Amino acid sequence: MDQAQAFKSGFITIIGRPNVGKSTFMNHVIGQKIAIMSDKPQTTRNKIQGVLTESDAQFIFIDTPGIHKPKHKLGDFMVKVAENTLNEVDVVMFMINAEEGFGKGDQFILERLQNVNNPVFLIINKIDKVHPNKLLPLINEYKDKYDFEEIIPISALEGNNVENLLTQIKQRLPEGPQYYPEDQITDHPERFIISELIREKALQLTREEIPHSIAVVIENIEQKERSEKVLIQATIVTERKSQKGIIIGKQGSMLKEIGMRAREDIESLLGTKVFLELWVKVQKDWRNRQHQLNEYGFSN
Numbered sequence: 003m004d005q006a007q008a009f010k011s012g013f014i015t016i017i018g019r020p021n022v023g024k025s026t027f028m029n030h031v032i033g034q035k036i037a038i039m040s041d042k043p044q045t046t047r048n049k050i051q052g053v054l055t056e057s058d059a060q061f062i063f064i065d066t067p068g069i070h071k072p073k074h075k076l077g078d079f080m081v082k083v084a085e086n087t088l089n090e091v092d093v094v095m096f097m098i099n100a101e102e103g104f105g106k107g108d109q110f111i112l113e114r115l116q117n118v119n120n121p122v123f124l125i126i127n128k129i130d131k132v133h134p135n136k137l138l139p140l141i142n143e144y145k146d147k148y149d150f151e152e153i154i155p156i157s158a159l160e161g162n163n164v165e166n167l168l169t170q171i172k173q174r175l176p177e178g179p180q181y182y183p184e185d186q187i188t189d190h191p192e193r194f195i196i197s198e199l200i201r202e203k204a205l206q207l208t209r210e211e212i213p214h215s216i217a218v219v220i221e222n223i224e225q226k227e228r229s230e231k232v233l234i235q236a237t238i239v240t241e242r243k244s245q246k247g248i249i250i251g252k253q254g255s256m257l258k259e260i261g262m263r264a265r266e267d268i269e270s271l272l273g274t275k276v277f278l279e280l281w282v283k284v285q286k287d288w289r290n291r292q293h294q295l296n297e298y299g300f301s302n
C-alpha cells in the first residue's frame with residue numbers, strides 16, 4: 003500500500019499589472035465572488051485574498067501590494083516590503099495579458115523578481131482572446147527575460163488550463179497543516195481584533211452595567227471604491243432589552259461614543275480611514291445556541 007499522501011499547504015501571491023485578470027482568476031478559483039479588502043497603495047501588510055481547500059491541499063492566496071512602480075518616495079520602502087513578501091511565499095504567480103505582451107510595467111516587475119529565490123510562474127492570461135499562433139512567440143520572449151519555473155497559459159475567465167495550473171502549484175507547496183476550516187474562503191485576519199476593539203469600548207464605557215455577555219458581529223468589511231475609507235458594519239448583540247438601551251444611550255449618545263473610540267483604534271490597526279457603522283440588537287440566550295455561536299465566529 004502507498005503511504006498516505008501528506009497534506010500540503012502554502013502561500014501563493016499573484017502579481018501583475020492592473021487588468022491582467024488577477025481578480026478574475028481569484029474569483030474563478032475560489033468559486034464565487036469574495037469580499038476582497040483591496041490593496042491600497044500604502045498598505046504595507048499582506049492581505050489574505052482567498053483560501054482554496056482540496057482534499058489533500060490548501061492554497062492560501064495573498065495580496066502583495068506595492069509591486070507597481072512607485073510614484074513617490076515612500077514607494078521605495080513599499081517595494082522593499084513587496085520584495086520581502088515575494089521571498090516568503092511558496093509560489094509567485096506573475097500574470098500578464100496575452101493580448102498586450104511585454105510592457106514597461108512588466109520590466110519593472112521583472113527587475114523586482116531578480117532577488118526572488120522562490121518558484122516564479124509566468125501566467126499568460128486571456129488566451130481565449132488571442133490566436134494560438136501568438137502564444138509561442140510570447141512564451142519565447144519571456145523565456146529570455148527570466149528563469150521562470152513554469153510558463154502556463156490560461157483563461158481565467160473561461161477556466162482553460164486553470165486545473166493544470168493548480169496542480170503545478172500544488173507540487174511546489176510544502177507539507178503543512180490546514181490553516182483554515184474548509185468552508186472558509188476568505189479571511190480578514192483583522193476581523194476578530196476589530197470586533198474585540200468594539201466590544202472593549204462598549205464594556206469600558208458602560209462599566210458594570212453591561213456584563214461580558216455582549217458579542218460583536220462584524221457584518222461587513224469593504225473598501226469603498228474611489229474612497230480612502232474602509233467601511234465596517236458591525237452589530238453589538240445583547241441578551242436583554244435593557245442592555246440594548248444602555249448601549250444605545252440617550253439619543254444614541256453612548257453608541258456614538260463607543261463608535262468614535264473604536265474607530266480611532268481600528269484606524270490605527272488598519273492604517274487607513276474607517277467609516278464605522280454600528281447597530282445593536284437583542285438576542286436572548288445567544289450564548290446557549292450553538293448555531294448562533296457559529297454565526298458569531300466562536301466555532302473553533
Ligand code: GDP
Pocket residue numbers: 018019020021022023024025026027127128129130131156157158159160
Ligand atoms: P486585475 O486588475 O488584474 O484584477 O484584473 P481583473 O480580474 O479585474 O480583469 C480585468 C478585465 O479583464 C475584466 O474585464 C475581466 O473580465 C477581463 N478578464 C480577466 N481574465 C480574462 C480572461 O481570461 N479572458 C478574457 N477574455 N477576459 C478576461
Ligand code: MG
Pocket residue numbers: 024025026
Ligand atoms: Mg483586481
Ligand code: K
Pocket residue numbers: 024041065
Ligand atoms: K489586487
